[in-house]
Amino acid sequence: MINDIKKDAQTRMAKSVEAFRHDLTKLRTGRASPAIVDHLKVNYYGSDMPLTQVASVAVSDARSLVITPWEKQMVAAVEKAIINSDLGLTPTTAGTVIRINLPPLTEERRKDLTKVVHSNGEDAKVAIRNIRRDANHQVKELLKEKLVTEDDVRKAEDDIQKITDGAIKDVDEVIKAKEQELMAV
Template sequence: MAKFDKADLERRMAGAVEALKSDLAGLRTGRANTSLLDPVVVEVYGAMMPLNQVATVSAPEPRMLSVQVWDRSNMTAVEKGIAHAGLGLNPSIDGQTLRLPIPDLTEERRKELAKLAGKYAEAAKIAIRNVRRDGMEALKEDEKKKEISEDDRKRSEDEVQKLTDKYVAETDKAAEAKEKEILSQ
């Protein structure tokens, strides 16, 4: 097992929070946000590719997304990819651009999205706790190998717990803000 590395643990915990923020950005709130289309993949040139590798996404109006497809032959594939992404968006073709009006969210859909935000947050917390477990195991291993004393292990365990608490609080704050944004439209 690897030696205890606090910087690595912090980097991994911060990564879990960043992944959560990215996931939350993709949740629809009734306003046009280009990150809404980040999870969309399109079948082009015989492979599945992220939408942002075949088109430019912009938000020209508060309730409209615009997708400028670079290669005209991919229009149908991009339209199909967006329609099948489960985002509740219906693209309309306008030349080499797809227009995506953002419909109002129903109360039921808002609650579903808020619940999904909570699930994303829980997954991030699990990832953070797994990093904490790895750190605690590394400390016990270092103590067993006589590389650190019991006091050093306990001190470092306290630091790992403080890091965990910090990143779990950040996770809660991000999820809470997103849920509030979803429910207050």
């Protein structure tokens, strides 16, 4: 039973780290990446659809994206979604192709984005610590029900702490890598 709790905690912590990694792909780092616009929703005949389901997104060079909607009448809707987004990007339309030029990041903006990365990293660490707390609580419940000994509980808590330390180290590595990516000019 304790092994199941530890495996569950390890799986959930790995998912937290992966979710944090995924959240960071939405941050603009100065290089063009289709992930920047992945989260955008486009009004497609009355329902909001992800941009990737109504258009193809490609990187044409290091600082620009090319978006080609599947249907010609979707060009205006895609353009509107980009303008209304929180990305601060201005699309340029040429026929059925939408181009987005990513301006270089200023030093101030890089520092702001670094703060966002650290904040998101702290949130991920809190989520990992909550998973640790839940796992320790489950182990203590087993002790209350007299299904395990106190020695088993201590060993399980130590193991859970080691798993937690590993997950937090992973988050720190992701933060460091993203920070280097942001500060590279």
